[in-house]
Amino acid sequence: MKTCFAAAFALATVFPAMHAATADAQLKTLYTSEWGWRIAEFQDDEDNTRPVPAHLPHVDTVSQEKRLARWQETLAALEKISPTELSPKEQVNAQVYRVQLQSMIASEKFRDYEMPANSDSSFWGEFNDRARRPFRTEQDYRNWLSQLSELPRYFGENIANMRAGLKRGFTPPQVTLQGRGDAITKTASAKPEDTAFFEPFKDMPPNIPASEQAALKAKALKLIMGTVQPAYRDLDTFWRNEYLPHTRKTLAAEDLPDGKAYYRAQILNYATVTTPPEEIHRLGLSEVAKLRGEMEKVMKETGFKGSFAEFQRMLRTDPKFYAKTPQELLDRAAWIAKEFDGKANLWFGLLPRGRFAIRPVPDDIAPFYTSGRGGPGVYLVNTYNLPQRPLYNLTALTLHESAPGHAFQMPLAAEDTSLPDFRRHSYISAYGEGWALYSEWLGQEMGMYHTPYDRFGMLGYQIWRAARLVVDTGIHSKGWTREQAIAYFRENTALPEHEIETEIDRYIAWPGQATSYYLGEMAIRAARAKAEKELGPKFNIRAFHDAVLATGSVPLPVLEWQVSKFIAGGGKGPYPELE
Structure with a gap:
C-alpha cells in the first residue's frame, strides 16, 4: 500500500499545477488527463472517428489493480474541488464525472472482470x-x-x-x-x-x-x-x-459473494438511483397492472371477442403477424425508420449528422441475441427464427433502437464538441435506455402506430419493461426461479416464447440493468409533464427534446436538475434558432 507521501507525490505528478489553477481548470485537467489515460488503457474502439487501435487491452489482475488505484486517486482529487467555485457548466461535468468514477471503482472492487462472459455478451463476442x-x-x-x-x-x-x-x-x-x-x-x-x-x-x-x-x-x-x-x-x-x-x-445476484451490496451497486450503476429493490418491485407490479388495463382496451378495439390469454395466443401464432423472409423483416424496419425521418423536424430541432445502416444480427450470436439493438451507425435486426419476430412489435423496436432512440441520441452526444470527451463517448443506461423507451411512447404522438395491433405492440413493449422491474428484483432479491419469471412474462406480455426465454436469461445474468429502462422513461416523462405544467403555452416540444438530448448521457438526478434549469429559463432550448 502506498504511503501518504507516495500517494501525494503520485497525485502531484499526474495532476501538475492543480493548486495554482482555477476550479474549472483543475477539473478540466483532471478529467482530460484521466480520459486520455483511459482511452490508451482500454484501447478504446467505440469512437469510429479515431484510427483502429493497434493493441488489445490488458485485463490481468495487476492491470485491474492499477486502474482501481488511478480511479481512487482521481476521485480523491475531484472531492477536493469545491463545487461552489465551479461554473454552472463544470458543475454538471463534475456531477456526471463523480458518478462515472464511483461506478468504475465499484466494478473493480467487486472484481466484475472475473465474469467477462454471460448469456448476453462476452469478450470473444x-x-x-x-x-x-x-x-x-x-x-x-x-x-x-x-x-x-x-x-x-x-x-x-x-x-x-x-x-x-x-x-x-x-x-x-x-x-x-x-x-x-x-x-x-x-x-x-x-x-x-x-x-x-x-x-x-x-x-x-x-x-x-x-x-x-x-x-x-x-x-x-x-x-x-x-x-x-x-x-x-x-x-x-x-x-x-x-x-x-x-x-x-443459483440465480440471484444476492447469492454471489457480498451479494446484497453487489446487487444494490448494480442498480445504482445502471439506474443511477438508490431505490431499494423492494420498492422497485412494488412499482413494477403497479405499472404492470396499469398497462395491462390499457392493453385490454386496445384488444377490444381490434374486435377480438376472446380473453386476453386467447388474444396473446392468436398474436403468437397467426402467420399474418410475421415476416416470411429475413429480407422482408429488414425492409419493414427500413420503411419505419424512413417514416420517422419524414417527421423528425417536427419533434426535434437539432438532428444528428451520423446516419445508420440496418443489418441482420450476425448468425453466430442470433439464437441468443435480443430482437434488435442499435447505436452509432447501425440498427441490428434479428432475423433468426422469424416465427418469433412479430411485426406488430417492429415499430416500437425501430423507434427504440434506431431513431429517435439509440442510433439518434448517441451520435448527437458524440457530435457535441461542447461536451468533454468523457461525456460524449460514455453511456449511462438509465438515461440512454430511458430515452429509447420514451421514444417508443412518443411514437403515439408522432403518428407512427397505424393499427390497434401496432399500438398493442407498443404497450406490450412498455409492459415488458415494467415487468422487468418485477422480474429483476424478484430473481435477484426475492428468490424467484427462472420458471417463475418466465411464467410472469408469459402471463403479462405478448412477447414470443423464444424471446421470453432469452430475455429472462439476460436479466438473470445481468443483474440491475433491466431496472434502468422503465425508471429512466418515467423520469423523462415526469420531467416533461413538469415542464408542460409550469411553462404552459411557452412549452415547445422541440425545445424540450433538444434540452434533454443536449445533456448527453447523464444520471437521472442530473437530468432532472437540467430540466429544472430549462423551465427556469422560460423553456428556451439550447438551439433557439432551430426551434
Missing part, C-alpha cells in the same frame, strides 16, 4: 463489433493485424480471470449459459475467410493499392489460421470442460 467499425487506411488494417497477434494473450488473461471467479463462486448462473459456447466452437473450426476477423478485408478502400491489399489479406488469413483459431480452440476446451460444468447453480 466483442470482436464482431470491432470488425464492423470503419477501416479507412492501410494503418488501420495493420493495427487490426496487430490486435489479432495479441488475441492469445488477451484470451489467456480472461481465462485466468474466469478461473479466479470460479474459485470464489463468482460466475453467471449455469442455466443461462447453455449453448453460449457454440460460437467459440464455430469460430475455431470455420474457414478463416468466414470468420468475423476477416470481415474488414472483404471490402477494402480503393486508396490502398491492390498489391498491398493482397498482402494484407494473406497476412490476415495466416494469423487467423495460425494464431487466432488455436486460441479459440483452447478457449473452447476451457469453456466446455472446466468452466461451464462448474458455474453456479
Whole structure:
C-alpha cells in the first residue's frame, strides 16, 4: 500500500499545477488527463472517428489493480474541488464525472472482470463489433493485424480471470449459459475467410493499392489460421470442460459473494438511483397492472371477442403477424425508420449528422441475441427464427433502437464538441435506455402506430419493461426461479416464447440493468409533464427534446436538475434558432 507521501507525490505528478489553477481548470485537467489515460488503457474502439487501435487491452489482475488505484486517486482529487467555485457548466461535468468514477471503482472492487462472459455478451463476442467499425487506411488494417497477434494473450488473461471467479463462486448462473459456447466452437473450426476477423478485408478502400491489399489479406488469413483459431480452440476446451460444468447453480445476484451490496451497486450503476429493490418491485407490479388495463382496451378495439390469454395466443401464432423472409423483416424496419425521418423536424430541432445502416444480427450470436439493438451507425435486426419476430412489435423496436432512440441520441452526444470527451463517448443506461423507451411512447404522438395491433405492440413493449422491474428484483432479491419469471412474462406480455426465454436469461445474468429502462422513461416523462405544467403555452416540444438530448448521457438526478434549469429559463432550448 502506498504511503501518504507516495500517494501525494503520485497525485502531484499526474495532476501538475492543480493548486495554482482555477476550479474549472483543475477539473478540466483532471478529467482530460484521466480520459486520455483511459482511452490508451482500454484501447478504446467505440469512437469510429479515431484510427483502429493497434493493441488489445490488458485485463490481468495487476492491470485491474492499477486502474482501481488511478480511479481512487482521481476521485480523491475531484472531492477536493469545491463545487461552489465551479461554473454552472463544470458543475454538471463534475456531477456526471463523480458518478462515472464511483461506478468504475465499484466494478473493480467487486472484481466484475472475473465474469467477462454471460448469456448476453462476452469478450470473444466483442470482436464482431470491432470488425464492423470503419477501416479507412492501410494503418488501420495493420493495427487490426496487430490486435489479432495479441488475441492469445488477451484470451489467456480472461481465462485466468474466469478461473479466479470460479474459485470464489463468482460466475453467471449455469442455466443461462447453455449453448453460449457454440460460437467459440464455430469460430475455431470455420474457414478463416468466414470468420468475423476477416470481415474488414472483404471490402477494402480503393486508396490502398491492390498489391498491398493482397498482402494484407494473406497476412490476415495466416494469423487467423495460425494464431487466432488455436486460441479459440483452447478457449473452447476451457469453456466446455472446466468452466461451464462448474458455474453456479443459483440465480440471484444476492447469492454471489457480498451479494446484497453487489446487487444494490448494480442498480445504482445502471439506474443511477438508490431505490431499494423492494420498492422497485412494488412499482413494477403497479405499472404492470396499469398497462395491462390499457392493453385490454386496445384488444377490444381490434374486435377480438376472446380473453386476453386467447388474444396473446392468436398474436403468437397467426402467420399474418410475421415476416416470411429475413429480407422482408429488414425492409419493414427500413420503411419505419424512413417514416420517422419524414417527421423528425417536427419533434426535434437539432438532428444528428451520423446516419445508420440496418443489418441482420450476425448468425453466430442470433439464437441468443435480443430482437434488435442499435447505436452509432447501425440498427441490428434479428432475423433468426422469424416465427418469433412479430411485426406488430417492429415499430416500437425501430423507434427504440434506431431513431429517435439509440442510433439518434448517441451520435448527437458524440457530435457535441461542447461536451468533454468523457461525456460524449460514455453511456449511462438509465438515461440512454430511458430515452429509447420514451421514444417508443412518443411514437403515439408522432403518428407512427397505424393499427390497434401496432399500438398493442407498443404497450406490450412498455409492459415488458415494467415487468422487468418485477422480474429483476424478484430473481435477484426475492428468490424467484427462472420458471417463475418466465411464467410472469408469459402471463403479462405478448412477447414470443423464444424471446421470453432469452430475455429472462439476460436479466438473470445481468443483474440491475433491466431496472434502468422503465425508471429512466418515467423520469423523462415526469420531467416533461413538469415542464408542460409550469411553462404552459411557452412549452415547445422541440425545445424540450433538444434540452434533454443536449445533456448527453447523464444520471437521472442530473437530468432532472437540467430540466429544472430549462423551465427556469422560460423553456428556451439550447438551439433557439432551430426551434
